[in-house]
Amino acid sequence: MSPREDATRQRLHDVLCEREKEIADRWVGLQLEQTDANELDASDLHTEAAQLISALTAGLAGDTPVHRLVVSQGELRSCVMELSLHRARAGASPTDTSLAVLSLKQALLEAVQHTTRDTAELFAAAVLINRLLDAAGALSFETYVEGREEIIQRQSRQLLEVSTPVVRLWRHVLAVPLIGTLDTTRTQVVMESVLQAIQDHEAQVAIIDITGVPAVDTAVAQHLMHTVNAVRLMGADCVISGIRPPIAQTIAQLGIDLSTILTKATLADALAAAIQLTDEPTLATGGATDPAAASR
Template identity: 60%
Template sequence: MTQDAATVRNFLFAILAEGGPRLAGEWLSLQQRHADVTTGEDLRDEAETVLAALADGLRTDLSPEEVVSGHPPLRDALVGLSLRRARGGATPTATAMSTLALKEALLAAVMRQSADAQVHYDAAVLLNRLLDAAGVLTFSTYVQGREEIIRAQHDQMLELSTPVLRLWRHVVGVPLIGTLDTTRTQVVMNGLLEAIQAQEARVAIIDITGVPTVDTAVAQHLLQTADAVRLMGAECLLSGIRPPIAQTITRLGIDLSAITTRATLAGALADAIRLLEPPGSGPPRQAGARSHATG
């Protein structure tokens, strides 16, 4: 670090140290104007934390770019700011404008503190290096945060779209609607196996009435699920085999002989009830039916 660079850093440190509360207020005002941010005590605390961490980072021997990425208090403050923006539904543009607003506030403070054009130039160069690096960090963090939110929402939608239902005593079923891919198969399998264990199910029905088409990949997913169900000690039935599905399976030469198939869910449920009957017993008596003695 040269003496000139050290002088500029000390100059900026003094501005941050002496004008922290005022700078925080100016930064929040600029964010309101440019990034459509609503002020509050939490945002003021956030602004003061970032400014204090930036001042602390200027006292290190790290380069401007390394101050952002390698000084934990500043990096953590910026990451926290970006993640809160992402989770709050802010746009990427608004998040970037928040960082640019900080640059504007600091440059205005430099202009107030000194009338020397060379000082203005040197301070502007240093601030550009610092806050450009901060902008890259906040933007990349925002993208990662939004991706995590999207993944979480996708997982929730998968779980909601594959409910496991108790159809009868010791019988559970899962109605599938839409495309069955590897990710969704895993969700279905996990939910079904957990339901089998929790409800001591002996029969599991997979209904594909709402699946638009069955190709080789879908058939493989169904077979894997059926194998997992059998490993849990339950019988697996497949219902919803409509005429177009049956024709497609036949044309592709897909072998589903390892799974008992039925055209309708009602047919599969009837089979499931028969499988649960003790050996030698007849069909379940209808409610209210009377027995008549013969003789």
């Protein structure tokens, strides 16, 4: 590190120590001037500002090169990442998030101007601040994108779970009415939901109804086979219902062997078969017809 750069770094460190609250207030004000930043709570912005400026001060006190300070100094890196994730959860755009970090440049430069009017010193301070906060802006953008991707994936999984409910039809009998296209991800959610429900309700039969599935190909059939095998490993039986004539024809043409799986045309037929598998009284035998009665 050159003597000039070292002196500039020390000057910036001193400015941060002496004018910490002033810089934080100015930075918060600059952020609140941005339209999207108005959605954020001012107290949260002040807390973020205090934490980030404190981390910046501690980082500048060390000997880590400025261009590596943001990624190498743990506290500073954590502050920038947490700020970005907070904005992502609040719905701010990645551009606005990066600009919020970069707006700290103006607050810092204004504070440095109170300590010197020398153009060379101001230029050196501007270069150092740019190198430091450009790295912070890049990190905030990267963190935001990763954070939003995680949020989207979590929301997608939640939607999948909502779209594949496991319904208790009868004592020891569960049903999963499927609607829409089946793929690997959704089938995995179906399998996990069914297996957990079998354990929770001590179910003996699980009905997978595919009446609402528009088409069945080799991949879908394989997914169903995996689910059936997993259900059997849990000690329960599995019935597939809703196989309409076009789907039955497609399965036959593809040469997919479902002979080892109990299949029924309708959900009602599947329920009747499931009740027989659980040795429950059925309509045919004149037994209980009310699920509540069967549960007692």
